[in-house]
């Protein structure tokens with residue numbers, strides 16, 4: 001019995017299923033370094049990494065290490081972590097010399113959120129006049 005239990009736990013771990021949060025989440029796996037990513041910032045609560053399919057010349061995702069589903073799922077005790085996420089974005093923008101940038105939270109399926117782990121998109125790197133004129137406005141066709 002004990003052996004079967006251990007085997008199940010071990011299998012669940014290999015799939016990335018988190019026993020504590022009971023979710024199978026790619027960003028939790030990235031935060032725990034079970035899945036590789038190009039990390040550009042990390043502290044005890046927050047991690048930032050390159051988006052695998054960038055929508056801008058510079059595209060980072062800033063996430064809490066704790067599994068929070070979305071902005072709509074924030075609770076009172078998340079104020080500090082949200083503040084840290086926003087400051088991490090600002091610091092990264094400075095570090096990478098972004099003069100202007102977009103910060104985007106997609107919230108829920110209806111808001112375009114695909115990964116159900118809260119993340120802030122940091123988008124930028126449009127430098128020449130032509131690219132700047134073509135910077136997409138969120139949710140609106142140009």
Ligand code: 5GP
Nearest residue numbers: 026037049050051052053106112113114115
């Ligand atoms: P959402 O639409 O949920 O706001 O954005 C999710 C983002 O996560 C997308 O821009 C997508 O390209 C990115 N993404 C999805 N899976 C992975 C992954 O495994 N690694 C990384 N680095 N980015 C991912």
Ligand code: ZN
Nearest residue numbers: 025028067117
């Ligand atoms: Zn997660």
